[in-house]
Amino acid sequence: MSATDAAGQNRGVPEPAFGFWRRSYAMLVKEFIQLRRDRVSFAMIVMIPVMQLLLFGYAINTTPRHLPTAVLIQEDSDLARSVLKALENTKYFRFTREVHSVAEFDDLLQSGKVLFGVEIPRGFERAVRRGDRPALLVAADATDPVAAGSALGTLGAVVQTALAHDLHIGDPPAMPFEIRAHARYNPAAESRLNIVPGLVGTILTMTMLIFTALSVTREIERGTMESLLSMPIRPVEVMFGKIIPYVIVGFIQASLIVGIGTLLFGVPILGSVALLAALTTLFITTNLSIGYTFSTIVQNQLQAMQMSMMFFLPSILLSGFMFPFAGMPVWAQYLGEGLPLTHYIRIVRAIMLKGAAPSNLQYDTIALIVLMLVAMTIAVTRFRRTLD
Amino acid sequence: MNTVPASGPDVAINVAGLSKSFGGREVVHDLSMQVRRGSIYGFLGPNGSGKTTTIRMLCGLLTPDAGEGTCLGYDIRRDADKIKRLVGYMTQRFSLYQDLSVRENLEFVARLYGMRDARGAARDMIRRIGLSGREEQLAGELSGGWKQRLALGACTLPNPQLLLLDEPTAGVDPKARRDFWNEIHALAAEGLTVLVSTHYMDEAERCHEIAYIAYGHLLAHGTVDEVIAKSALSTYTVSGDDLNGLAAELAGKPGIDMVAPFGTSLHVSGRDKSALETTIAPYRDKRGWRWEDSEPSLEDVFIDLMNRSKDNFQ
Numbered sequence: 025m026s027a028t029d030a031a032g033q034n035r036g037v038p039e040p041a042f043g044f045w046r047r048s049y050a051m052l053v054k055e056f057i058q059l060r061r062d063r064v065s066f067a068m069i070v071m072i073p074v075m076q077l078l079l080f081g082y083a084i085n086t087t088p089r090h091l092p093t094a095v096l097i098q099e100d101s102d103l104a105r106s107v108l109k110a111l112e113n114t115k116y117f118r119f120t121r122e123v124h125s126v127a128e129f130d131d132l133l134q135s136g137k138v139l140f141g142v143e144i145p146r147g148f149e150r151a152v153r154r155g156d157r158p159a160l161l162v163a164a165d166a167t168d169p170v171a172a173g174s175a176l177g178t179l180g181a182v183v184q185t186a187l188a189h190d191l192h193i194g195d196p197p198a199m200p201f202e203i204r205a206h207a208r209y210n211p212a213a214e215s216r217l218n219i220v221p222g223l224v225g226t227i228l229t230m231t232m233l234i235f236t237a238l239s240v241t242r243e244i245e246r247g248t249m250e251s252l253l254s255m256p257i258r259p260v261e262v263m264f265g266k267i268i269p270y271v272i273v274g275f276i277q278a279s280l281i282v283g284i285g286t287l288l289f290g291v292p293i294l295g296s297v298a299l300l301a302a303l304t305t306l307f308i309t310t311n312l313s314i315g316y317t318f319s320t321i322v323q324n325q326l327q328a329m330q331m332s333m334m335f336f337l338p339s340i341l342l343s344g345f346m347f348p349f350a351g352m353p354v355w356a357q358y359l360g361e362g363l364p365l366t367h368y369i370r371i372v373r374a375i376m377l378k379g380a381a382p383s384n385l386q387y388d389t390i391a392l393i394v395l396m397l398v399a400m401t402i403a404v405t406r407f408r409r410t411l412d
Numbered sequence: 413m414n415t416v417p418a419s420g421p422d423v424a425i426n427v428a429g430l431s432k433s434f435g436g437r438e439v440v441h442d443l444s445m446q447v448r449r450g451s452i453y454g455f456l457g458p459n460g461s462g463k464t465t466t467i468r469m470l471c472g473l474l475t476p477d478a479g480e481g482t483c484l485g486y487d488i489r490r491d492a493d494k495i496k497r498l499v500g501y502m503t504q505r506f507s508l509y510q511d512l513s514v515r516e517n518l519e520f521v522a523r524l525y526g527m528r529d530a531r532g533a534a535r536d537m538i539r540r541i542g543l544s545g546r547e548e549q550l551a552g553e554l555s556g557g558w559k560q561r562l563a564l565g566a567c568t569l570p571n572p573q574l575l576l577l578d579e580p581t582a583g584v585d586p587k588a589r590r591d592f593w594n595e596i597h598a599l600a601a602e603g604l605t606v607l608v609s610t611h612y613m614d615e616a617e618r619c620h621e622i623a624y625i626a627y628g629h630l631l632a633h634g635t636v637d638e639v640i641a642k643s644a645l646s647t648y649t650v651s652g653d654d655l656n657g658l659a660a661e662l663a664g665k666p667g668i669d670m671v672a673p674f675g676t677s678l679h680v681s682g683r684d685k686s687a688l689e690t691t692i693a694p695y696r697d698k699r700g701w702r703w704e705d706s707e708p709s710l711e712d713v714f715i716d717l718m719n720r721s722k723d724n725f726q
Contacts, residue, residue, distance in 0.1 A: 035573045035603065036498040040526030050523030050530075054512065061511045061550075251507035251566075254471055255524050256496040409492075411473050 047257045051265020055239075059269060065235075073227045073277045077220070077284050091175060093140040094121040096129045103149040107160065111142065116175035133163055140164050140175065220285040221376045222345040224304070225368040227281055229311055229339050230332075232274050236315030237328040239266045240407070245324060250411065259407035263400065267312045274308035275301075294379030300372070303389060307368040310392050313399035314364070320406040339365040367391045424449045424574050424605035425470060427481025427488065432465050432474060439465045441628040443479070447607060447621075449573075452600050454619030455609035458718055462628040463609040464504060467576045470607070471499045484573055497525070500567030504578040506559050510552030514543050514562055517551050518569060525570040533569060541565040557588035564592070568599065575599065577608040581615065593618055613711045624714055626721040636710055645669075645716055646685040647708035648692060650678040652701035667691045670716055674709070681712050 040046055059065060093111075097104060111117045117140060123129050132138045143161040145151075151158035164176055240262075243249040252262070282300070285291045293300065318331045340346055342356055343365035349357065360366045367388035374380035382389075425447035432440045440462040447453045455463050468474040470483050472492025480487070486494045508517045518534035527533045538547055541561045546554070551562060560580060567575060577596075581589045593615065600606055600620075608619070616622050616636065623633035632639045650658065655678045659671045662680060667687025672679045682688030696703050708716075 035571045037525045037527055037570045039497065040528075043526050046526040047524050050520055053523065054509065054516070054520045057516050058509065058511050246510065247503070247505050247507045248509055249507075250473065250503045250505075251501070253473055254496060254499070254501040254503075255521065256493055257524055410475055411468060412475055 044258075044261060047261040048264040048268075051257065051262055052268050055266055055269045059273070069231070069273050069277060070280065072231050073281045074284065076227050076230075077223055077281050078288075089115045090118040091116060091139040092120040092137065093117040093142060094123055094129060094132045094138040095119050096123050096126065096141065096143040098146040099144055099148050101149040103152060104144040107144065108142070114175075117142075129163075217289075217291055217377060218373070220289050220291045221372040222343075222369050224278060224281045224285070224372050225307065225343070225365050226340060226345055228274060228278060228304075228308055228368075229365050230336055231277060232270065232308055232311035233315040233318070233332040233335060234329070235270045235273065236266060236312045237318040237322075237332045238325050239316060240319035241322055241325050241328050253409060253411065259404045259409065262407065263313075263316055263403055267309065267316060270312050271305060271308055274312070275305060278304045278308065291376060293376050295375035295381070299382060299385075300375045303368070303371050303375070303385065303392075306389065306392050306396070307364060307371075310364045310396035310399065313396050313403065317399045317403040317406065320403050320408075339363050342366070344369050361391070362395070364392055364395050367395075421485075422449055423447070423482075424451075425453075425481070425483055425607065427470070427479060427483075429479035430466065430469055430476045430481065431478040432462075432469060432476055439628050440469070440476075443625070443628070443630050445623055445630060445633065447605060449605050450600060450603050451620040452596060452606045452608065452618070454616045454622035455607060455625065456611070456616055456622055456714065457609075457625035461626045463625060464578055466625070467501070467578050467607065467609065471501050471576055472496060473501075497570070498573045500570065500572035500575045502563050502567045502575070502577045502580050504582070506551075506563060508551050508559075508563060508566055511550060513548045513550055514538060514554070515547040517562065518566060521566050521569050527570065537565045537569050557584050560584055560588070560592065564595065568604075573603075573605065575604055575606045575608075577606065579609050579611065581610065581612065589615075613709070613714075616710055624717055626718050629721060631717045631721055632713075640708060640710060640713055643708060643713040643716065644683055645681050645708040645713060646683075646688055647679055647681040647706055647712055648688075649674075649704045649706040650680060650701050651676060651704075658695065658701065662692070662695070665691045670712065670719070672712065672715065679709065679712055681708055681716065683716070 095108060097108075108119065112119060119142075121132060121138060123132065126143075129141050129143065133141050141161075141163040143163070145158060145161070148158050148160070162176070240249075243252060278301075282293070286293060314335065315332065318335075319328055322328045322331055338359065342352065342360040343349070343363050344360065345365065349360060349366065352360065370388050371380075371385050371392075374384060423446055425445065428444040430440055430443040431438065439460075443462070443466060455466070457463055465474060469476045470488060472488065472495050475489065480489065482488065483495050484498050486498075488495065509520070512520065515534055515538065518537050519530045522530035522533040538544055541564065543558065543562060543565070546558065551559065554562060564577075564580065567577075575596075581592055584592065589612075596606055596608065597618070608615070610616060619636075621633065621635055622639060624631045624639065632642060634642065655673060655676075659673065659678055662668050663671050667682045667684050667689075668680060668691055669683055670679070670681040672681075680688070680692060682691075692703070695701065
């Protein structure tokens with residue numbers, strides 16, 4: 025008996041050197057294999073960003089063009105034709121109907137068959153030449169103020185330029201409908217320049233959250249957690265093993281989105297690509313940590329999805345992606361500061377559209393790091409090492 | 413055989429007064445046990461008796477509400493990390509990764525324990541458990557018997573000192589069961605201690621020592637012979653015609669605690685031998701029945717223990 029006892033006590037694998045890295049690595053390799061084998065998830069890595077970018081990039085367009093417009097011409101003069109030509113050249117207006125009575129004009133607008141109506145009044149040219157400031161009526165269907173806003177914004181300036189350029193009548197008097205528009209960094213007021221960088225962050229938030237939000241609950245629901253916990257692995261090692269593969273996945277997604285954004289939507293990257301890559305990786309890791317934290321809190325995969333959505337929605341609404349951040353009430357701004365997307369949207373817009381340097385982005389970078397560390401700390405303390 | 417030292421290098425598991433409740437229901441009550449190193453210790457008891465909970469407390473997966481003890485010389489409360497390095501735990505439900513192949517599962521375990529040559533260790537284990545040719549098959553696609561072999565391979569891979577096997581042969585065919593037990597005995601011969609829970613009586617008889625647990629209480633322990641001897645149960649084996657009729661007549665009569673058919677014979681048992689004999693006296697020599705004063709089987713003893721514990725604890 026004593027011989028076998030001695031043999032028995034010499035068994036076991038001693039605590040290895042660099043055990044932390046070995047165990048994290050073991051976990052990481054396992055996660056990669058599982059990811060590769062889950063074909064649906066694997067396809068989603070590419071499909072989600074591409075589909076969403078194309079959908080939102082084309083669909084969310086707050087400066088729509090070629091809007092159907094009716095014209096009511098009560099005077100056939102050179103100036104009238106010149107004004108209409110100038111309007112059409114803005115590309116915002118597309119003249120689809122020519123009407124001959126005010127009633128018909130009103131009816132088209134009311135029914136929604138046109139979004140704009142332009143009325144050239146009788147004696148228009150003569151009144152202009154006399155300096156009488158005649159009214160050129162542009163009626164807009166303002167039910168969608170965003171759609172109408174940009175078109176109306178350019179209206180005054182364009183018409184004025186046309187008058188000055190074509191008819192050489194000097195500086196014409198200001199017209200009552202003139203609206204001055206000034207869009208900095210985006211002279212044509214193209215919303216996709218603003219939307220695409222924001223989409224990089226929004227899409228990453230959604231995909232990264234869901235990837236890790238399911239990771240721990242999946243181990244529990246499949247029963248593999250029991251085996252895992254009976255082996256000598258620590259919570260931090262499990263976390264790193266589960267997060268790192270998706271940092272790489274997220275980086276691929278981000279490259280896809282930025283690549284398509286520049287190629288297809290012509291969004292520039294004025295700043296440093298390396299800086300953008302580094303801060304995007306930080307943002308990806310922050311989101312993965314938050315998703316992982318969710319998975320240590322929830323009971324099952326359904327709850328994990330719900331919690332992700334609970335986090336995702338305010339991220340979209342309060343981060344400055346959908347609505348201007350400065351326009352939100354103060355309490356909402358405070359909430360927004362707690363969301364990684366808020367900081368990333370500032371970072372990504374600043375780098376891509378304004379060519380910002382690292383020194384401009386210190387605050388938002390630190391905020392992302394703090395959010396990441398807070399999430400990781402919660403996750404490690406929340407991770408249950410027993411089945412109690 | 414029964415002179416187990418309270419602790420020391422000869423003892424793999426030594427716990428006292430373990431209790432655990434879930435939601436106000438006590439699953440394990442004041443459980444104490446010692447398991448000698450190098451022995452195969454059988455853990456028996458009905459479903460829900462607290463076997464799994466006890467095993468989980470031993471390897472640090474559950475924290476006991478009360479009680480203390482050591483596993484391989486380490487405190488089960490404080491040294492869970494050290495215990496985990498030396499214990500292989502095979503769960504009741506298959507808990508390896510179904511979407512990983514046989515090889516990948518074993519390599520994962522080898523890496524987690526920080527083994528130098530994870531690939532080599534996995535390769536050797538595949539050969540040892542006879543899964544050569546199935547290395548690249550996904551674990552989820554293996555049949556029950558192969559899954560169980562893979563699970564045993566995974567928990568013996570890090571060369572543990574103690575194996576905790578929770579109903580390892582449930583749902584496995586007899587041939588695979590026998591091979592499995594041969595492997596367990598081979599491992600024990602190498603110095604491994606094995607604690608195995610089971611429902612099968614033939615498996616209990618292959619253990620060096622057994623313990624019977626019901627409703628969270630440890631009711632009997634020792635070698636199979638000791639447990640039978642300590643039961644104080646008297647059993648007569650009856651063979652002949654119309655045993656069903658006899659069973660119906662005897663059931664519930666004074667002195668008769670248990671009547672159970674065993675193939676072509678009937679086991680009639682009672683704790684009070686004289687009362688039992690008084691009751692069966694009129695039936696002996698009648699209608700060609702052959703009565704034989706015999707030893708109770710392990711199953712008789714366990715069913716009796718279970719019936720009695722039901723009275724006591726429910």
